[in-house]
Amino acid sequence: MDRVAEGGEKGLRAYVCQELDYEIALRWQKDLVAKRKSGEIEDTLILLEHPPTYTMGSDQKWEHLLYPQDFLRSQGFSICKCDRGGDITYHGPGQLVVYPITRLRDSGLTPIGYVRLLEQIICDVLAMYNLEGQRKKGYPGVWLEDRKICAIGIGISRGVTFHGLALNVNPDLTHFQNIVPCGLAKFGVTSLARELEFSPEMSIVKQQIIASFERNLNVKCSVSIDQRMSGGVHHENGSEEKSVALS
Structure with missing residues (x-):
């Protein structure tokens, strides 16, 4: 399935993984961000699933976690703070998470333009299933009417993106009932399987997502299957990181 960029065209590397712990994936992202800043690697995607995990973004609204943390941990959920923008969200099996590590200036994108790009990538995938993905003003992500099917929350460090998007393919939607997803009590969540x-x-x-990135960014993608993370990665945590957008 490997496809290498031809003739010096701008390339994109995608790592297609299985389930990976959220904090390990975050360390991996930070390592890739540092390498992207220094020019050691090209733009990169990580595609994976996480075990059941609640993540809290920069809004820090812990009241949106509806049960005590110790109770949820006893039920098998991990709870993590992270440096993306936005409120609390859920990751778990059956949800496809995509982390793009991209240098915005190379694509001529602003942070908001980048969020719009991620939304379009998901809308294009939904169209393959005859579903019309929609944007909701003031609420980043992709919607089917008032049902959120894809959350988006990004971080940017010196012009290089991390975190990304989470598309509900077939997760256990009851796990969203333990939180106020992205702080939006009046809206529901849905999945491809439900729709x-x-x-x-x-x-x-995963293949459709990669193809949509290729089309929307006009790049060729090299794909590596089952590249798993190991320990010992460098975790950059400099003062120049910032969070933008919402989940």
Whole structure:
């Protein structure tokens, strides 16, 4: 499945992984961000699933976690603080998480333009299933009417992005009932499986996401399958990082 950029064209590297612990994936992102800043690597995508995890963004509204942390941990959920923008959200099996590590200036994108790009990438994938993804003014992410199907929350460090998007393919939607997802009590969440009444193969959705990145960024993508993270990565935590957008 490897496809290498031809003739010096701008390239994109995608790592297609299985389930990976959230904090390990975050350390991996930080290592890739440092390498992208120094020019050691090209723009990179990580595609994976997480074990059941609640993550809190920069808004720090812990009241949106509806049960005590110790109780949720006893039920098998991890709870993590992170440096993306936004409120609390859920990650878990059946949800495809995509972390793009990209240098914005190379694509001529502003932070808001980048969020709009991520939304368009997901809308294009939904269209393959005859679903019309929508934007909701003031609420980043992708919606089907008042049902959120994809959360978006990004971080930027010296012009290089991390964190990203989470598309609900076939997660356990009851796990969202333990939180106020992204702080939006008046809206619901949905998934491809709920909308289609069948669950697309996760491997197929990953391929569709990669193809949509290629089209929208006009790049060729080299894909590596089952590249797993190991320990010992450098975790950059400089003062120049900032969080933008919401989940």
